[in-house]
Amino acid sequence: MAGKSKGGRNKGKAQGTSQVVTVVPEVPAVTVVPEVPVTDGGDDAKPENGDVTEPATVEGGAPGVEKEPTDSAGETQAAKKPAEGEVHLYPVSVKTQSGEKLELQLSPGDSVIDVKQFLLDAPETCFYTCYDLILHTKDGSTHELEDYNEISEIADITAGDCSLEMVSGIYDERSIRSHLRRVRELLSLSSLHVSLSTSLALQQESAQGKSADTADSGKTANQELDGLNFMADSTGALINLLTSAPEEIKCVASIVFSSFNPPPSYRRLHGDLIYVDVMTLEGNKYCITGSSKSFYVNSSNGSILDPRPSKQVQEDNTLVGLLQKISAKFKKGFCEILDRKASAHPFENVQALLPVTSWLGPYPVPEHRRDAARTEDSVVLSYGTELIGMQRDWNEELQSCREFPHSNPQEKILRGRALYKVTCDFVDAAVKGAVGVINRCIPPINPTDPECFHMYVHNNIFFSFAMDSDYEQLSKDHKPDGQNGSGRGVIGSSDLGAKPNRNHADPSGIVNSKTEEPNGVLDNSSDASAEAQTVDSEQATYASANNDLKGTKAYQEADIPGLYNLAMAIIDYRGHRVVAQSIIPGILQGDKSDSLLYGSVDNGKKISWNESFHSKVVEAAKRLHVKEHVVLDGSGNPVKLAATVECKGIVGSDDRHYILDLMRVTPRDSNYIGLQHRFRVLRPELVASFIEAESVNKSSNQKVAGAPGESTGQLGTSVEGGVKSDESSVPRPDKSDEGSGPSPGTSDDSSAPGSAEHNDSNAEILFNPNVFTEYKLAGSPEEIEADEALVKKAGLYILDTVIPKFVQDLCSLDVSPMDGQTLTDVLHSNGINVRYLGKVAGMIKHLPHLWDLFSSEIIVRSAKHVVKEILRQCPDHDIGPAIAHFLNCFFGNIVAASTKGSVDGTNLKIQKGHEKIQNQKSTKGQKSSLSAASKNILPTFSHRTSDGVWSNIKEFAKHKYLFEVPDDARVGARRVAVLRNLCQKVGITIAARKYDLDATAPFQPSDILNLQPVVKHSVPACTDARNLMEAGKIRMAEGTLNEAYALFSEAFSLLQQITGPMHRDAANCCRYLAMVLYHAGDVPGAIVQQHRELIINERCLGLDHPDTAHSYGNMALFYHGLNQSELALRHMSRTLLLLSLASGPDHPDVAATLINVAMMYQDASNMSTALRYLQEALKKNERLLGPDHIQTAVCYHALAIAFSCMGAYKLSIQHETKTYDILVKQLGSDDSRTKDAENWLNTFKTREQQVIAQKQKGQQGTNPSANPIDLLKAHPGLAKAIKAAAKQSGDGSANVNRSLNAAVVGEGVRRVRGVDERAARATAEARKKAAARGLNVRGGPVPDYMANLSQILNLMDSAKSASATPATASTQAATGGQQSNGPTENGTAMDANRPSSKSGGHTPVGLGASLELKKQKSKQKS
Secondary structure, eight states, X not given: OOXXXXXXXXXXXXXXXXXXXXXXXOOSOOOOOOOOOOOSOHHHHHHHTTTSOOOOOOTTOOGGGGGOTTXXXXXXXXXXXXXXXXXXXXXXXXXXXXXXXXXXXXXXXOBHHHHHXXXXXXXXXXXXXXXXXXXXXXXXXXXXXXXXXXXXXXXXXXXXXXXXXXXXXXXXXXXXXXXXXXXXXXXXXXXXOOOHHHHHHHHHHHHHHHXXXXXXXXTGGGOOOTHHHHHTOHHHHHHHHSOOOOOOOOSEEXXXXXXXXXXXXXXXXXXEEEEEEEEETTSOEEEEEEESSOEEEBOOBTTBOOOSBOSSOOEESSHHHHHHHHOHHXXXXXXXXHHHXXXXXXXXXXXXXXXXXXXXXXXXXXXXXXXXXXXXXXXXXXXXXXXXXOOOOHXXXXXXXXXXXXXXXXXXXXXXXHHHHHHHHHHHHHHHHHHHXXXXXXXXXXXXXXXXXXXXXXXXXXXXXXXXXXXXXXXXXXXXXXXXXXXXXXXXXXXXXXXXXXXXXXXXXGGGGGGSOOGGGSOSOOHHHHHHHHHHSOOOBHHHHHHHHHHHHHHHHHOOTTEEOOOEEEEEETTEEEEEXXXXXXXXXXXXXXXXXXXXXXXXXXXXXXXXXXXXXXXXXXXXXXXXXXXXXXXXXXXXXXXXXXXXXXXXTTSOEEEEOOTTSSOBOTTSOSGGGTTOBXXXXXXXXXXXXXXXXXXXXXXXXXXXXXXXXXXXXHOSSOHHHXXXXXXXXXXXXXXXXXXXXXXXXXXXXXXXXXXTTOSSOOBOTTXXXXXXXXXXXXXXXXXXXXXXXXXXXXXXIIHHHHHHHHHXXXXXXXXXXXXXXXXXXXXXXXXXXXHHHHHOTTSHHHHHHHHHHXXXXXXXXXXXXXXXXXXXXGHHHHHHHHHHHHHSOOOOTTSTTSSOSHHHHHHHHHXXXXXXXXXXXXXXXXXXXXXXXXXXXXXXXXXXXXXXXXXHHHHHHOOOOOTTHHHHTOSHHHHHHHHHHHTEEEEOSXXXXXXXXXXXXXXXXXXXXXXXXXXXOOHHHHHHHHHHHHHHHHTOXXXXXXXXXXXXXXXXXXXXXXXXXXXXXXXXXXXXXXXXXXXXXXHHHHHHHHHHHHHHTOTTOHHHHHHHHHHHHHHHHTTOHHHHHHXXXXXXXXXXXXXXXXXXXXXXXXXXXXXXXXXXXXXXXXXXXXXXXXXXXXXXXOTTSHHHHHHHXXXXXXXXXXXXXXXXXXXXHHHHHHHHHHHOTTSHHHHHHHHHHHHHHHHHHHHHHHHHHGGGSSOXXXXXXXXXXXXXXXHHHHHHHHHHHHOHHHHHTOOOSOBOOOBOOOOSSOXXXXXXXXXXXXXXXXXXXXXXXXXXXXXXXXXXXXXXXXXXXXXXXXXXXXXXXXXXXXHTTOOOOOOOOSSOTTOOOSOXXXXXXXXXXXXXXXXXXXXXXXXXXX
């Protein structure tokens, strides 16, 4: 399909076009893959530059850009990649209803819906919603176009001379309401999400325009970035995160439905469909009739309808056209709105179907004004877009889409788009329904059952509750908050727990097996009977719901013809977890006795089996590495299965075969065996990794049993920066875990060798999912033992290989998570379950930023369960105060409620008014105990204290993560990064103001602005696009930029057509395209692509996601490559702000960003400021990573370059010596990077000798102060300052205790790009460039310890300028050919996979040499 304007698909609703794609961010963790360094490709880059260019239009430029957000990518891909069916675009003119003409670029494969979408995005035609399209061809024939036709089916537009005509259509009740909604959308700017980056670029553009006449434009670039100030106080930074919403442009005072509606029957016969009251900005009131043909002003006045047209007959076939005729101010304002939208980046107009929710809201809270249109929208939810009484059949839509043909690329795109759209719509509807269920707006279908077992059907979606069994078990064993005397057994109302096997007699329960009782909610009878009941029922727990969702995704991806899944979403809101599923046809009606074909509804007592169903499950099992095996049912009969016993195969009334309850698609985690760990299974990523490792071992003829030991043996010597500490710390947690944690311990080790040899003969590794369960397995003891041994081996693999390798990657910064979300994603992508957080945390204690990140993540996850329990008990009127009270307990110091120092007095006011209501309220899953409530005068949550909350958190962390929360954790948790993480996990929105987290009660109830649902879903991923991206990364690593560009462009084009641009994968494509263009030398084109990535990340991941921060960092480096220093620094300022919110100030990525900022100041000749940032980066790296880490060496090297720029070669030699020593220690003296450091050292020594020689020559000169040595003698205090500064940067131990308020909490997704490494490499480039340009050192505000040093550097600089020596010239000659380079790929700044230049007299290349330099070398060769 055409690469043109696939954005804005959301607007297609106005046409009722069900296939129009709306865009949605994919919430599930995307496995992020390491970006491959572009090691060699300089020679290729030059010739490709002509091919790989993007238009150098910076965003916010020409309004015409809006219509073609993806032209360049799409067209380049079309030109280069004929493989998947070439896409050629042909010009077709369009005549609008008003007679205007515009031109579209169309492809024969475009559908008529696509054409209407293009017209809906174009400013000239955006307000036409009801029209027919007529195609006029070259031979004079005309064709009326139907919505779902492709143009190629009707006429051949490739011949040229084709034109389209828009002909007014006939409105009906639905289309006229859609038209009115479209008008309201167009008149509002709320759908416009302007990125700060766009605003900065526009400001810069206008500032340059103003300063073009004055000669001051160069002065602004050196303004100091106040990064160091706000990095130390990130609570103040909250105010700066949210950008102000765009100011609304008023066109009309109001447009509302008239109270004359609905039209009387006699007027309907004349075509009246709707009446609208309009008040214009001129103050005139009009009553407008919307008829089937047009809109006109009627003669109604007062309260009597007069349907006749008014005397000045004003009529138009659109409402906008009519308003333009009757109001000049409307006409002017509407033009301004269209101009504003056109000036924005096209992606800023595209709506994300599942937008990310923000944890911060505006402060002060904006005024809430009257808005009749908003009221209508909220009261009449459907608003006419769906006929009343008509509900979507989600299951039929989903399964029909899965049955679409997908044999060729075009069919795959149509099928992918339809599946994506339906699934996103389902998730949206499920979230609204779940909120309705939890808010008690929807009645249950089984009202006589206990409340915790209620089930709901709304909008053809089935809803049931899942219980928080982990916390219930804990609250049962240890009553939470012993200080509240009521002793509520809350969470699942334990008195209601014993309702065993509710679903057994009724197969309809198959749809909703997650409605059974939770683990810890059974009656307090004997342990044996409680255990038996636990075994006997499906646990409706958080874990089973999560696993079911993962299993559903796995079967979706297997995509077996004839085997169907349900649409599914999990919604967490107000402390409850609701599972939403589409409904199997016929399951809620009629006789269900014969609907179960496969599996068991009674935990294996009776197991159904069907040949046809089994064959489909076997096919899926092969793709999922599940073994076909035999189990025994309750009567001892053998049954052959290729899935778990508890999964269920159902035939619906539509004769489709559905498979449900996929809680254990992957095998059990053998490190956690026992009934209480029933749903602790391995992750699919781990299974894939294990199988790959096993096949590698077999192919290399190694004894498999030896592999785990070998890999751990290698670990100690390969970890960069922490060799000794790792060797001692890595094995230790294994020993402790054997005693305190999972049960199997030593028995696993003894069985591993046997299993290895037994499986050697197997060509394919398949897991039996029913081992280590209560189900009886048939088959020989040897076979069962082999199956168990394989599962145990996979369990050992995670402990012995995966986790140590992960720790190694963390220590070497190959993986650098920043916050809770990115930590979770990177754990999952490595196949590590979150329950291993405590184990990994024990292995990285020697790295402060990682210890803080892991410990705070465990604390936040534990606190989430505590706050959810509080929310479950809260009546509606106490939610805000309860959240504020919990946050005060968590961050502040709340003592018993009877003391006056309690929250803030508001609780007392609230409780007086609501005491009675509180006693009568009941919330989901638990009834309030009247006797307990009558004892409590205050609301229940007010009994919580800080000590009680923290003891609960410690209990939970020990129970779930086997982690002892340290005693100082309460102080360490008082950070914005922890607050952000907690708010995001629970769905809390707080006011963006400065909080004093050290106060007793930092939060007021008025600070809590919203509580939003947190959603997990199974929206399908576009695997074809991901495969193309993988191929592109390989090409990029090989240096074939042309092919890489074509592959990334094709992937982006594919995503555009399937998901639309607002998708995380589309952002990744844009980032790779930016990298390729940058390395090919097209910096403006790289900025275009990088800006797209930034906008998508802001919209799909959040304003303060670490990936968004890295997007700003990359934008800064690209702008710096264009010498737009001020714009670059403004983006860097934003990067530092976002990193401080996500991770806190102490993180290696923050240090790397500080190096980048220093590079930019150095380039702008502001050396004193550059030194401040370099010193700060060095302090951070020494404190966080240790004095011997490679990143610390990067800082020393950066300082050495900076000092050399100022002629302070003694300091350069001192710092470069430290760089060299660290590299020798870490990499050995033969490594290319070590040799490069040696070359730099020699260069500095040579330059120092040149300066000394020059000084001796000029000894007879008349300016004694021109000699730096004389300066030192004349100012003895300055010599001390230099020594102090050198010690400041050199002595790691002096800096360790100088921690900025807190160590980082963040966590991070395995970032596809390491800003730390890339940035450092880029820094080296610009530093060399700065050295080549001759620098005027400008004094700036610096820390006290730098004051004297700044003075001497200024004196030295004045000395240099007083007598320009040949040494300066030689410096320029040595480094003059190098240019600043932007972001580089993964690998530290020292990472030089290229020969170092050792020719005498030239600056060594290795430390951060760029593609730019290599390109110049290739030019010289030619």
